[in-house]
Amino acid sequence: MKFSAILGLALIAQTASAHYIFDTLVAGSTTSTKAVRKPAENSPINDITSNNLRCNVNTSPATETVSVAAGSKIGFRISNQKIYHLGPAALYLGKAPGSAAEWDGSGQSWFKIAEWGAVFEPQFSFSSLDKSEFTATIPPQVPSGEYLVRIEQIGLHQPGAPEFYLSCAQVKITDGGNGNPPMVSIPGYVSKEKDPGLTVDIYYPKPTQYTVPGPEIYYGFNDSDDTSDLPDEPQPQNRVPSSSSSPSATVSPASKASTFPNASASRTSNPSPSATLTPTRAPACTCTCYPDY
Numbered sequence: 001m002k003f004s005a006i007l008g009l010a011l012i013a014q015t016a017s018a019h020y021i022f023d024t025l026v027a028g029s030t031t032s033t034k035a036v037r038k039p040a041e042n043s044p045i046n047d048i049t050s051n052n053l054r055c056n057v058n059t060s061p062a063t064e065t066v067s068v069a070a071g072s073k074i075g076f077r078i079s080n081q082k083i084y085h086l087g088p089a090a091l092y093l094g095k096a097p098g099s100a101a102e103w104d105g106s107g108q109s110w111f112k113i114a115e116w117g118a119v120f121e122p123q124f125s126f127s128s129l130d131k132s133e134f135t136a137t138i139p140p141q142v143p144s145g146e147y148l149v150r151i152e153q154i155g156l157h158q159p160g161a162p163e164f165y166l167s168c169a170q171v172k173i174t175d176g177g178n179g180n181p182p183m184v185s186i187p188g189y190v191s192k193e194k195d196p197g198l199t200v201d202i203y204y205p206k207p208t209q210y211t212v213p214g215p216e217i218y219y220g221f222n223d224s225d226d227t228s229d230l231p232d233e234p235q236p237q238n239r240v241p242s243s244s245s246s247p248s249a250t251v252s253p254a255s256k257a258s259t260f261p262n263a264s265a266s267r268t269s270n271p272s273p274s275a276t277l278t279p280t281r282a283p284a285c286t287c288t289c290y291p292d293y
């Protein structure tokens with residue numbers, strides 16, 4: 001009896017392990033697992049108002065803070081999996097008030113430096129799918145100091161119930177600039193009201209446009225460490241299209257209107273021929289870890 005109970009637990013553990021944990025920091029030419037606040041479990045965060053959305057829950061403390069120069073590569077790796085839940089990914093930096101190791105991620109201290117959105121050819125999907133490593137360049141304008149770097153991937157396979165897979169790692173950015181990125185708080189940086197990309201039905205009708213949830217990407221913009229990075233810089237912070245084939249002009253208002261009742265009025269006019277979309281609906285979850293919780 002005892003043995004079968006253990007066996008049962010083992011099976012549960014195995015099932016749960018089908019989710020993924022971003023367990024490895026990539027910083028410049030090095031990697032580190034010790035700098036990551038590794039979650040004890042690979043279950044997603046579902047409550048987007050929770051403080052757990054910052055750096056996950058039940059994390060083991062990171063035991064190092066990795067130095068990396070501004071302008072270097074930064075990001076995360078999943079060592080034993082590839083992303084298999086359809087949905088976007090994004091990479092954030094959070095400026096610690098002091099040491100990264102002592103910071104819980106609270107406050108209006110976060111900005112996005114990269115995102116991986118939807119692709120539309122040959123069919124609707126996400127560029128994060130089947131990837132296990134997500135890296136970007138630290139904008140050279142990012143000020144020196146200690147930061148939490150945070151990756152999130154949002155599983156959209158159960159429409160209306162986004163799942164956040166995320167990790168934080170501790171880094172010390174050196175050789176930085178005088179940039180002043182607009183910052184957001186976590187939680188609060190996304191909401192189901194202002195981010196239709198959180199609740200979109202990815203099966204039907206197939207989206208023809210997609211915006212990654214959260215703030216605009218901070219690119220840095222200025223080459224020199226001058227004073228032109230002002231707090232309210234009127235920069236053309238156009239989101240880099242996640243697919244060159246889908247400028248925002250191709251938004252399908254009909255699908256928007258039906259999918260996002262809270263969307264702004266400008267998105268609810270002009271019905272478009274969504275009836276031409278194939279009326280088949282994919283299974284809610286194609287992974288082996290169903291049901292999610």
Ligand SMILES: [Cu+2]
Pocket residue numbers: 018019085287289290292
């Ligand atoms: Cu899952």
